[in-house]
Amino acid sequence: MYRARLERDFKHWVDKGLLQENAARAMLAEYDGRESTFRAGRVLLILAALLLSASILLLVAANWEALPRLARVAGIIALVWGFHFAAAWLTQTGRTTLAAAALVLGAAAFGGGIALIGQMYHLSGDAADAALLWFAGAVLSALAFRSAAMAAVAGGLAWFYFATVLKDDGFNGAADWRMWSVPALAVIVVLLVRFTSADRVRHLAYLLVLSWLAWLYLDNASLAFSIGLAALGLVAFLAATLPGSPLRALAIDAGSAPAFYSFALALLGFTTLQYEAEGLTTEVLTGAGTLLVALLGIALAGAQNGAVRYLGYVAFAGELLYLAFETLGSMLGTSGFFLISGLVVAGIAWIVIRIEGHLANARRTEAPQ
Amino acid sequence: MTKSEQKSRWLNPLLAALLVAGVQTAALGYMIEGRASILRSGRDVLLKTVPVDPRDLLRGDYVILNYDISRLQPELFKGDTPREQEQAQVYVRLEKQLDGFWAATEASFQPLASAGDSVVLRSLPFAYYPSSSSSSVDVEYGIERFYVPEGEGRTLEEARNAQALSVNIRVDAKGKAQIREIAVNGSPVYEEPLY
Numbered sequence: 001m002y003r004a005r006l007e008r009d010f011k012h013w014v015d016k017g018l019l020q021e022n023a024a025r026a027m028l029a030e031y032d033g034r035e036s037t038f039r040a041g042r043v044l045l046i047l048a049a050l051l052l053s054a055s056i057l058l059l060v061a062a063n064w065e066a067l068p069r070l071a072r073v074a075g076i077i078a079l080v081w082g083f084h085f086a087a088a089w090l091t092q093t094g095r096t097t098l099a100a101a102a103l104v105l106g107a108a109a110f111g112g113g114i115a116l117i118g119q120m121y122h123l124s125g126d127a128a129d130a131a132l133l134w135f136a137g138a139v140l141s142a143l144a145f146r147s148a149a150m151a152a153v154a155g156g157l158a159w160f161y162f163a164t165v166l167k168d169d170g171f172n173g174a175a176d177w178r179m180w181s182v183p184a185l186a187v188i189v190v191l192l193v194r195f196t197s198a199d200r201v202r203h204l205a206y207l208l209v210l211s212w213l214a215w216l217y218l219d220n221a222s223l224a225f226s227i228g229l230a231a232l233g234l235v236a237f238l239a240a241t242l243p244g245s246p247l248r249a250l251a252i253d254a255g256s257a258p259a260f261y262s263f264a265l266a267l268l269g270f271t272t273l274q275y276e277a278e279g280l281t282t283e284v285l286t287g288a289g290t291l292l293v294a295l296l297g298i299a300l301a302g303a304q305n306g307a308v309r310y311l312g313y314v315a316f317a318g319e320l321l322y323l324a325f326e327t328l329g330s331m332l333g334t335s336g337f338f339l340i341s342g343l344v345v346a347g348i349a350w351i352v353i354r355i356e357g358h359l360a361n362a363r364r365t366e367a368p369q
Numbered sequence: 370m371t372k373s374e375q376k377s378r379w380l381n382p383l384l385a386a387l388l389v390a391g392v393q394t395a396a397l398g399y400m401i402e403g404r405a406s407i408l409r410s411g412r413d414v415l416l417k418t419v420p421v422d423p424r425d426l427l428r429g430d431y432v433i434l435n436y437d438i439s440r441l442q443p444e445l446f447k448g449d450t451p452r453e454q455e456q457a458q459v460y461v462r463l464e465k466q467l468d469g470f471w472a473a474t475e476a477s478f479q480p481l482a483s484a485g486d487s488v489v490l491r492s493l494p495f496a497y498y499p500s501s502s503s504s505s506v507d508v509e510y511g512i513e514r515f516y517v518p519e520g521e522g523r524t525l526e527e528a529r530n531a532q533a534l535s536v537n538i539r540v541d542a543k544g545k546a547q548i549r550e551i552a553v554n555g556s557p558v559y560e561e562p563l564y
Contacts (some may be wrong), residue, residue, distance in 0.1 A: 045460060061519075064518060069564065076397075084385075087382070088386035091378075114397070118516075119516040120561075122514050122515050122548045123511060123563075124509070124511055124512065140389055145386075
């Protein structure tokens with residue numbers, strides 16, 4: 001995607017005489033040489049490893065009686081050792097993608113072992129602890145091999161743990177540490193991401209925290225909690241994007257994620273506030289607040305951060321439609337509602353065009369510096 | 370994005386493999402031994418059950434087992450009960466009845482001392498909501514599932530319909546239970562080896 005756009009732009013600039021052709025070729029070559037660049041073969045290899053992992057897990061699940069239990073345990077432990085030493089050998093010979101695939105398979109074998117023992121001894125009521133143990137095994141592997149692929153697996157297993165807790169019983173009546181374990185896992189994943197430079201995996205951790213907060217709200221809806229969410233999101237977003245904030249440089253260094261996710265958190269908070277609001281005046285006031293936050297997001301970070309810009313547009317448009325539906329739709333009837341919606345969307349389009357133009361101007365004046 | 374070039378190995382890959390495989394094997398071994406030790410040295414208890422039949426994606430087919438002792442009547446409880454909603458555990462004293470099956474004779478939110486021929490079983494932690502009227506308490510003991518080879522849940526289901534299923538468990542000194550054997554009409558169908 002980015003590669004194709006880059007090539008097209010280079011061609012455009014070379015044609016215009018802005019860029020030397022050999023410089024463009026050198027830049028593309030540098031890009032292709034990066035480790036994080038998409039390669040079909042690499043992706044297919046990891047997909048194959050995931051399929052093989054599923055086959056290990058399902059082989060365990062089938063509880064196949066042709067193999068005695070002890071042989072099954074021995075087999076799965078042999079797989080754990082085999083895959084990890086294969087990964088070590090492949091790393092040493094420089095075949096890193098194959099090594100990553102072997103590590104993924106090793107993690108699957110460890111998970112299969114946990115499931116197998118649960119099956120052997122008919123364990124019940126401990127699925128979340130089993131998921132946590134599996135996650136710990138994956139973290140150890142990611143650390144020891146400094147593997148980005150294993151950081152991704154750990155991120156996925158953190159989600160698996162969250163899902164298992166929700167499927168069991170939720171946090172209702174569970175011990176306090178269970179509730180806090182989810183953000184703790186997210187922090188561990190972020191640290192792994194930094195350690196292994198698995199940049200894209202960080203989104204798994206951020207999304208996990210957002211979903212956890214949303215779940216906590218659904219589980220325990222209260223006005224104070226939604227105010228807290230909105231305030232926390234706003235403060236974090238301002239700290240990440242306000243010019244002059246001491247954290248701004250750090251946030252920009254971490255890419256577009258800090259601004260985007262704090263913005264998403266603020267909008268999540270305002271959505272829950274909207275849900276809490278009762279009565280027309282409060283509804284409209286909360287709605288106006290949400291619109292302001294959306295505009296603030298676009299104004300502060302929209303120029304550098306496409307993700308924030310689009311989330312801002314979506315929130316702005318959604319909130320306007322919601323307000324139109326709540327206040328006018330009930331009075332004017334269906335036809336009137338569509339009329340209003342049409343006008344509202346046209347109004348949004350006008351604002352978006354103005355903002356885009358303004359941002360383009362801002363970028364043009366910034367560029368020569 | 371170019372951080373990957375600075376990234377360096379900090380551990381020899383062979384050492385890393387040894388560490389990861391070793392620790393993971395130890396974790397699996399610890400899980401196995403924790404269970405095998407209950408089977409080896411726990412006390413025998415025979416329970417009556419009522420199963421149904423779902424499936425767990427990761428571990429395969431299993432039969433849900435429900436016991437007479439899964440629902441504790443209010444008159445069994447001795448000692449204080451929690452006044453607020455909390456994470457609670459219940460200790461249940463089991464005694465052998467004339468028909469050979471064991472039944473709950475006492476329950477408490479505090480640990481019970483073992484006395485005479487009785488066995489004390491500990492429930493899994495659960496969310497306890499106090500109610501004004503005394504009502505029965507539903508608990509689990511971690512023995513509510515029995516995994517069977519794919520497709521073999523039927524046999525146990527039919528036995529359930531005939532109300533002929535019994536489960537032999539072993540309970541260790543800490544009150545932890547482990548299924549040892551499932552029997553239909555008194556004759557064992559699945560006997561669990563130590564390992």
